[in-house]
Amino acid sequence: MRIVATADSHFGYEYGRSSVAKKESIQRMNQAFENILNEAISLQADLVLHGGDVFNRSSPKKEVIEQAYDIIDRFAEEDIPLVIIPGNHDKSVLPESLVNHLNKHIHFLNKFSLLDFSEISILSFPFVSGDPKIIFEKAIRKAKEEPSKKIIILCHQLFDGASFGPHNYVFTNRLDTLKTDKLPDNVLFVVSGHIHRFQNIQNGRVYYTGSVERTSFMEITEPKGYLLIEIEGDYHCVRFCKTESVPMDVIEYDIGEMGLISSVINEDEINNKSRTLLRFTGRSLDANEIKFLWARFPAKEYPLLRFSPRNSDMVLKKLYNIKKE
Numbered sequence: 001m002r003i004v005a006t007a008d009s010h011f012g013y014e015y016g017r018s019s020v021a022k023k024e025s026i027q028r029m030n031q032a033f034e035n036i037l038n039e040a041i042s043l044q045a046d047l048v049l050h051g052g053d054v055f056n057r058s059s060p061k062k063e064v065i066e067q068a069y070d071i072i073d074r075f076a077e078e079d080i081p082l083v084i085i086p087g088n089h090d091k092s093v094l095p096e097s098l099v100n101h102l103n104k105h106i107h108f109l110n111k112f113s114l115l116d117f118s119e120i121s122i123l124s125f126p127f128v129s130g131d132p133k134i135i136f137e138k139a140i141r142k143a144k145e146e147p148s149k150k151i152i153i154l155c156h157q158l159f160d161g162a163s164f165g166p167h168n169y170v171f172t173n174r175l176d177t178l179k180t181d182k183l184p185d186n187v188l189f190v191v192s193g194h195i196h197r198f199q200n201i202q203n204g205r206v207y208y209t210g211s212v213e214r215t216s217f218m219e220i221t222e223p224k225g226y227l228l229i230e231i232e233g234d235y236h237c238v239r240f241c242k243t244e245s246v247p248m249d250v251i252e253y254d255i256g257e258m259g260l261i262s263s264v265i266n267e268d269e270i271n272n273k274s275r276t277l278l279r280f281t282g283r284s285l286d287a288n289e290i291k292f293l294w295a296r297f298p299a300k301e302y303p304l305l306r307f308s309p310r311n312s313d314m315v316l317k318k319l320y321n322i323k324k325e
């Protein structure tokens, strides 16, 4: 049995300073997700899992919903079951219309559920904010009640040891982090959305698929893709398959010791074709410098350029250490 797992499609995610740039970024998210579904079709997958954060907002715009349905409807014609759960961006429930938009192969699971497929059962629950331990214990109990079933848990939670960001921040021992040491052996592993970086933690028992595309400069060094899970008898194997992602660039200027910022910016360094962030660290910018940035980089000419900080009372520390290729 072959399973493709993905998460964090964030339909409707917008990037950029012009409406054209925003529209393109929405299209890009749709495309990234559709590419993964197409891979699942060409790989002849038997099942596709989506670990939550389907939409970027809990009440998506009508056209964003329609575009998502078009992609899902096209996929439904392939007769490959698709299991989707809600994440935090979906406010733990998917839009009513999506739930009603059912097809025998498309399962939108708004509740704690155990669904059987040929060689595997999917135990899933929607995102729980605050303390998710009670629902996770319920999942453990349910798995123990069904010892003959081979189970994958599908969820959208934080697990101890998960890391993210350019400095590899690690979540540990928090109210909202989970541990898998009490999982019975018939649970093969957990597939989760939420953290946008692909990773395998907790002695191999938790996989984050990563988001379908980069949604933040925090993800600049992360490859994006999906999980390819193969199960045959007692054997299983999970691989991360990389897909293409949008180029990004972060340029940091340490201006702590420096006078006016107008002297540090080198326009030749700025790639006006990819998402670019100019970060000024070491001291705050004054109101005139912020005005200068807006005037020097008008949104019309630089729709993909952002700068930070954007107000004059913030002092940023250096955050990125990116080697230019």
Ligand SMILES: [Mn+2]
Binding pocket: 008, 053, 087, 089, 194, 195, 196
């Ligand atoms: Mn997300």
